Amino acid sequence: MPIEAYSGQLEPQNQIAVIWRFMNIKKFRDLIATGELYFCRADLFHDESEGLPPEDYRPFPHLNPLDLRDKQELDNYIGGVAEFRESFYLNCWHLFREETSRMWNEYGEDGVAVCSSYRQLKSVLDTLGDRAFLGLVRYGSRGMTGWNLFRFIFNKRMEYASEQEVRAVLWMIDPNADMSRHLDSENRAPVQLDGHRRRVDLRALVTEIVVTPWASSATFEEINKFVKSNGYEIPVQQSALTRYRDLLPAATDTF
Secondary structure, three states, rough: OEEOOOOOOOOOOOOOEEEHHHHHHHHHHHHHOOEEEEEHHHHOOOOOOOOOOOOOOOOOOOOOOOOOOOOOHHHHHHHHHHHHHHHHHHHEEOOOOOOOHHHHHHHHHEOOOOOOHHHHHHHHOOOOOOOEEEEEEEEEEOOOOOHHHHHHOOOHHHHHHOEEEEEEEOOOOOOOOOOOOOOOOOOOOOOHHHHHHHEEHHHHHEEEEEOOOOHHHHHHHHHHHHHHHHHOOOEEEEEOOHHHHHHHHOOOOOO
């Protein structure tokens, strides 16, 4: 099923823009061994506001958040979004500009960055049989209009702006759930999966693998051998920050 456009979609000017996906060593081994991308349900991320409208966003000028009745109505709107975001499953990448120790510390301290391009990720999503979407994440409420689930799912708070996230999304509507999202057609709570795995062609997606700057030479070689032992000829590179690792903020776990 071809990848779909959505309201307010933001894409890089250059479709061959480089993107990185940081991951720990356990997730990396799983990716290489299975050839599957993992899409996590939106409400299960560390950021509890994931997929919700920005706190300072006021799309309903007639509702005063200081008025108890108006606040209750606003809370009902937000509660509806919180339920419906359970239909969205996310796979997150970083729009690469330069390598930073902050991104390694946050997401790949003991692992790697899998490298690709925006166009290649889009092409891979095109091959899936799901309703798939791809775009850049917007930060903060500036320029936001309307009350739209896709605008919210592709939005994060300003404090995350340095992540420059590229977000791949699967929209998986439970056919048995009613409008409450928490009850099915027989008035039972449907099973909500934590995530979905989708097999992809890693040879068509991954251009290279960059190993964390804190990796030992033995670990670097182990990762290289692991990639080759699974039948891939993907280049494995040391981080450009490796030469400066003694000057970087200390990793909590060296290996």
